[in-house]
């Protein structure tokens with residue numbers, strides 16, 4: 001099956017370094033959660049993987065090939081990046097039919113993905129009448145269209161109702177169970193804890209962790225706890241609350257709190273630099 005490989009990726013926007021020498025591999029057969037604070041570089045990385053942005057240096061491949069070199073790319077990788085991207089004047093069905101046609105996918109597959117995403121009853125409605133959650137479902141339907149071995153989903157639960165959140169979680173688990181490669185970015189820790197087997201965490205454009213979920217959370221009260229400790233030094237927009245980060249470790253408040261244990265980073269691959277240790281948490285007064 002097909003892995004996603006990001007190799008020593010750096011991306012600058014003018015004077016802003018959005019991604020800084022990041023390398024990781026996303027393996028088939030599991031859901032990999034892609035986490036990081038606002039502005040950490042997740043979307044930029046996904047855009048480079050999908051050939052939507054050119055890297056400054058390094059790069060990314062799917063099954064060893066750059067996305068841009070793929071023939072009929074929807075058959076190799078399905079992506080949900082921006083649910084608002086579909087043309088509002090088209091019906092959901094027409095939107096999918098156009099995508100299918102341009103990737104040599106049979107029209108019958110459109111009917112299947114409309115059913116899979118729960119949109120059958122609104123298939124002939126114009127997309128501009130869709131709610132955010134319906135647009136998300138349409139984005140997922142488009143990602144599934146080519147029956148691809150790789151799925152890349154950026155905040156797929158955004159706007160979904162509780163039934164939809166359960167649906168997308170089950171869908172991701174099933175796709176991974178079928179041996180596909182599923183990479184999902186999210187800020188929802190509870191959802192990520194339920195859906196993901198493995199985590200890749202960025203902070204300020206750098207790789208902070210690349211580890212199995214159990215190893216990442218190990219010794220912490222929850223995924224949220226482990227994540228907040230790891231990224232506390234890398235969150236650029238933390239609001240002043242007058243209290244320390246909302247981590248609950250079970251340790252009494254008076255107990256000395258040293259720097260967090262670095263989350264396990266997995267074995268560096270040949271040529272890959274070890275993951276930098278996270279910045280220590282500074283206790284706020």
Ligand SMILES: Nc1ncnc2c1ncn2[C@@H]1O[C@H](COP(=O)(O)OP(=O)(O)OP(=O)(O)O)[C@@H](O)[C@H]1O
Pocket residue numbers: 013016017018019036037038039040041042043044045
């Ligand atoms: N097109 C662009 N032009 C200029 N700067 C950009 C552009 N896209 C992203 N950036 C900058 O790159 C950095 C990384 O942004 P990116 O959107 O990749 O982060 P993110 O981890 O996806 O954040 P979020 O969780 O808020 O979506 C930020 O500093 C952002 O301002």
